[in-house]
Structures are given as structure tokens and as C-alpha cells.
Amino acid sequence: MTVDEHEGPLFEIKQTAWGGRACFAKEDIPKGTRVLEIDDYTGSCVSYEFRKEVCCYCYAYSYGKTMKFKLDKTSVESLIQMSNRKIDINMKKFQGAGLWFCSEECCGEFLHLPNIIDLIESYEILLTSFHSMLKRHNSDDDKEAELNSVTISKEIIDSQWDKITKSWILSIEKIKSSKRLNKLPVISEDEYSCCRFVCSSLYRxxxxxxxxxxxxxxxxxxxxELEKISKFPILLHFQESVFNTLYILLPNNLKCHLSTDSFRHILGSEYANSFGLWQEDESLESRECYGYWVLPRASYxxxxxxxxxxxxRNGRIMDFILNRDVKVGEELSINYAGTLNLPLTExxxxxxxxxxxxxGCQKCLKELSDG
Ligand SMILES: C[S@@+](CC[C@H](N)C(=O)[O-])C[C@H]1O[C@@H](n2cnc3c(N)ncnc32)[C@H](O)[C@@H]1O
Structure with missing residues (x-):
């Protein structure tokens, strides 16, 4: 990312010697200034456990109750009519695409997003397939231990994706569409949620x-990608199941954006940059984290x-506000985790x-040099 490409009015991105690229103030900026306010996320996901308790438009939380509004068949039928294209879902058995809303307004705004029928169609197909799975993936400790014992290198990851591109995709393409469903992997709730995250990313x-x-x-x-999979080698298998599921199930409007490269960047960048979707209104210690989203313009x-x-976070908007005066050239930084009150080593x-x-932050460097 060059500086020119991310020229904003208040800060710029520059390479650092200690932590890749970072943001720096272009002028003196007073405390209280909103340096960034954004809603242009490129992918989001509410975890399976919270799927009925979080509004999929404004991310409000219902404190354990099911949201009042589920996506209804009539609204989707009128969207289909307006879109004037053939949709790959059985409307007689429409299940709501796994989408719940806190209000009619949120549902209405969601339905007005451009080409939203593409996402609803993919979500509904995934949901129907997941519901109809005869057995769900159950955790098997021995198998997981075996998958997690692999030593990972970049070559191993590349070789897995090479095989998928050069062999698995070709073999699937040779099979009639109606028979491809037989090749679907059995997926877990986490893999299903990850499928939805990738769909949301492809759509956005x-x-x-x-x-x-x-x-x-x-x-x-x-x-x-390498850091995360090296720590959790089982992710290699997890990602393969998610990719294969999407490749078999996605309708063309989203599938045309799915390649092994786009998939790897979507997940690899999520591992390094996603923000938690946290409950807005409780103290840091007790609030729920019910999902995650990726906001590229806030990821530097x-x-x-x-x-x-x-x-x-205020609904669908993330605000980044200065908590003290900042001088021109000073780095602008955020807190990634609730660790600020911990001692240095922890x-x-x-x-x-x-x-x-x-x-490599200033506080750590100072405490390290103070001994
Ligand atoms: C959300 S990105 C921030 C932008 C990133 N520096 C880049 O060039 O894309 C998070 C990554 O930045 C680097 N990073 C962030 N804060 C850091 C810090 N305090 N010290 C060292 N590296 C840091 C780490 O590599 C981390 O995985």
C-alpha cells in the first residue's frame, strides 16, 4: 500500500521499521477528533451460536432472545421479480437464508443493498444444504490431534492449493452439476459460519x-495465512472443506469471484485484520463478542x-476518535485486545x-529499556 493510495485528510500510511505499515498524523490534531468513520466493511460473520440473537444489518444484540424479524418469503419473491433473473432456490421451502433483524427498518435497509439477492440466494443454498446434512461433522479428538500435528511451511500450504486447483476443481468440473452434491464435505458449525463469511466477502x-x-x-x-495455519495446522483441512463446499454450492453470480487465490486472501487477511463484533453497551470485561468483520480502510x-x-462501533459504523492531542508526524494507534492493564511480559x-x-509500541519499548 503506497502513501498516495491512502491519502486521507488527517493521516497517511508509511512503512515503519518495527511493524510493517502504520498511520501517521499529517497535522496537529486535537483530542476528540474523529479521524475515521467507516461502514465499508468487506466481509462479516455472526457466529453460529449467536445467529438468531444478532441483527444481521445493524449488529444489535438481543441478550439471548431470538430477533423479532426473520427474512420472509414475500420480500424475497418481490426482490426476485425486480432482479429479473432466475434464482437457484426453492421458494416453496424458503427458510429465511439464516437472516434475522431487530426491526423492519433494518430488514428494509438490508433488502435495498445493491444486488442483495445474490447474497440471499447463496446463504439460502448453504443453509438448506447444511440443514439437510444427514450427519454433522462431530469433533473427533484423535483425528484433530493428528491434523494438528503436521508441521506447516509455505510450501505445504501452496501445495495443498495447487492440488485443489489442478486436480480437485478439474475433477468436479467433469461431474454433472446434479451429481456434484455427492462430493460435498460434511461440515461443522464453524465451517458453515466461515462459508457465510466468505460469501459475504465475495458479495461485498x-x-x-x-x-x-x-x-x-x-x-x-x-x-x-502462514502464521495462523502454523499455529493451528487443522485449519488447512478446515479451509479445504470450506472452499470445496462453496465451489460446489455457490451460484454463478458469486462463484465467478471465487478462486483459490481470492479465497486465500479473504481468509489470510481476515486472520491479520478482522475486528471483533462486540456487544456495544457493556463494560469491556463482560460483553459478548458475537462475530467479526473486516474493515480494510481501518486496517492500517x-x-x-x-x-x-x-x-x-455504532451499529454498522466504526468510529476512530482521538483520546488525546496528537502532533504532526505522530503515529496513530489503536488497542487490538483488552491487554492494556496487564504487565509487560503478559x-x-x-x-x-x-x-x-x-x-514494538513506544510503551513496550520504554518498559523494556527501563528493565
Ligand atoms: C491490522 S495490521 C496493521 C497494519 C500492518 N502493519 C500492515 O502493514 O498491514 C496488524 C499487523 O501489523 C503489525 N503490527 C501491528 N501493531 C504492531 C506493533 N505494535 N508492533 C509490531 N507490529 C505490529 C503486525 O504484523 C500485525 O499482524
Whole structure:
């Protein structure tokens, strides 16, 4: 990502010696200034456990109750009529695409998103397939231990995707569409949620223009594919199941954006950049994290153990507001995790284990040199 491509009014992106690219103030900025306010996420996911308790438009949480409004058949039928294209779902058995809303307004706004029928169609196909699975993937400790014992390298990951591209996809293409369903892997709830995240990403990305800042920011996002899979080798198998499921089930409007490369970047960049979807209104210690989303334009802020930006979610909008005055040239940073009050060693261990980096923030450097 070059500086020019991410030229904003208040900050710019520059390469650092300690933590890849980071954001720097272009002028003196007073405390309280909103340096970024965005809603242009490129993919989101509510975890399976919370699927009925979170509004899929504004991400409001219902404190354990099922949301009042489920996507209804009549609204989808009128969308299909307006879209004037053939849809691959059986409307007589429409199940609501796994979409719940807190209000009619949220449902109405969701239905007005451009080409939203593409996403509803894919979600409904996935849901129907998941519901009709004779058996669900059950965790098998021995098998998981075996899959997690592999030593991962970039070559091993590349070779898996090479095989999928050069062999599995070709073999699937030779099979009649009606018979491809027999090749569907048995997936878990987590794999199903990941399928929905990738669908949401393919849908959102296909609706941004190629030269938009969001798209450029997305394309240049750091990927933590190797770091994450090295720590959890079972993800190699997990990703293969998710890719194969999507390749077999997705209708053309989204499938045309699915390749092994796009899939790897969507997940690899999610591992390095996603923000948690947290309950808005409770204290940090007790609130629920019910999903995650990727906001590429906000993904160039590095972490600091003494951040000068406070990030807050207001419905579908993320706000990044200065919590103190900042001087021109100063780095703008956020808090990645709830670790600010921990002692140095624990903080650094947390960032290393969960985020795969040795924190190079000013506070850590000072405490390290103070001994
Ligand atoms: C959300 S991205 C931030 C932008 C990133 N620096 C880049 O060039 O794309 C998170 C990654 O930035 C780096 N990073 C963020 N904060 C850091 C810090 N305090 N010290 C060292 N590296 C950091 C780590 O590589 C981390 O995985």
C-alpha cells in the first residue's frame, strides 16, 4: 500500500521499521477528533451460536432472545421479480437464508443493498444444504490431534492449493452439476459460519469499484495465512472443506469471484485484520463478542499498549476518535485486545500468541529499556 493510495485528510500510511505499515498524523490534531468513520466493511460473520440473537444489518444484540424479524418469503419473491433473473432456490421451502433483524427498518435497509439477492440466494443454498446434512461433522479428538500435528511451511500450504486447483476443481468440473452434491464435505458449525463469511466477502467485494479506496486497501491487506495455519495446522483441512463446499454450492453470480487465490486472501487477511463484533453497551470485561468483520480502510492502524485512538462501533459504523492531542508526524494507534492493564511480559505474550507479532509500541519499548 503506497502513501498516495491512502491519502486521507488527517493521516497517511508509511512503512515503519518495527511493524510493517502504520498511520501517521499529517497535522496537529486535537483530542476528540474523529479521524475515521467507516461502514465499508468487506466481509462479516455472526457466529453460529449467536445467529438468531444478532441483527444481521445493524449488529444489535438481543441478550439471548431470538430477533423479532426473520427474512420472509414475500420480500424475497418481490426482490426476485425486480432482479429479473432466475434464482437457484426453492421458494416453496424458503427458510429465511439464516437472516434475522431487530426491526423492519433494518430488514428494509438490508433488502435495498445493491444486488442483495445474490447474497440471499447463496446463504439460502448453504443453509438448506447444511440443514439437510444427514450427519454433522462431530469433533473427533484423535483425528484433530493428528491434523494438528503436521508441521506447516509455505510450501505445504501452496501445495495443498495447487492440488485443489489442478486436480480437485478439474475433477468436479467433469461431474454433472446434479451429481456434484455427492462430493460435498460434511461440515461443522464453524465451517458453515466461515462459508457465510466468505460469501459475504465475495458479495461485498463484487460491489465495490476496482479503483475505490476500500478495494485498494483490501487488496493490499497483510495476510497472516502462514502464521495462523502454523499455529493451528487443522485449519488447512478446515479451509479445504470450506472452499470445496462453496465451489460446489455457490451460484454463478458469486462463484465467478471465487478462486483459490481470492479465497486465500479473504481468509489470510481476515486472520491479520478482522475486528471483533462486540456487544456495544457493556463494560469491556463482560460483553459478548458475537462475530467479526473486516474493515480494510481501518486496517492500517497498528496496535499500541498506550493507544491515542479509541475505536467504537455504532451499529454498522466504526468510529476512530482521538483520546488525546496528537502532533504532526505522530503515529496513530489503536488497542487490538483488552491487554492494556496487564504487565509487560503478559501483554507481549498475548500479542505474540494471538496476533503473531512482538509489540514494538513506544510503551513496550520504554518498559523494556527501563528493565
Ligand atoms: C491490522 S495490521 C496493521 C497494519 C500492518 N502493519 C500492515 O502493514 O498491514 C496488524 C499487523 O501489523 C503489525 N503490527 C501491528 N501493531 C504492531 C506493533 N505494535 N508492533 C509490531 N507490529 C505490529 C503486525 O504484523 C500485525 O499482524
Amino acid at each position: 467485494l463484487s460491489n465495490f469499484s476496482e479503483d475505490s479506496l476500500t478495494m485498494k486497501s483490501f487488496q493490499h491487506l497483510q495476510s497472516n 492502524f497498528n496496535h499500541s499498549c498506550d493507544p491515542n485512538i479509541t475505536k467504537t 501483554r507481549r505474550e498475548f500479542m505474540r500468541n494471538g496476533w503473531f507479532f512482538d509489540c
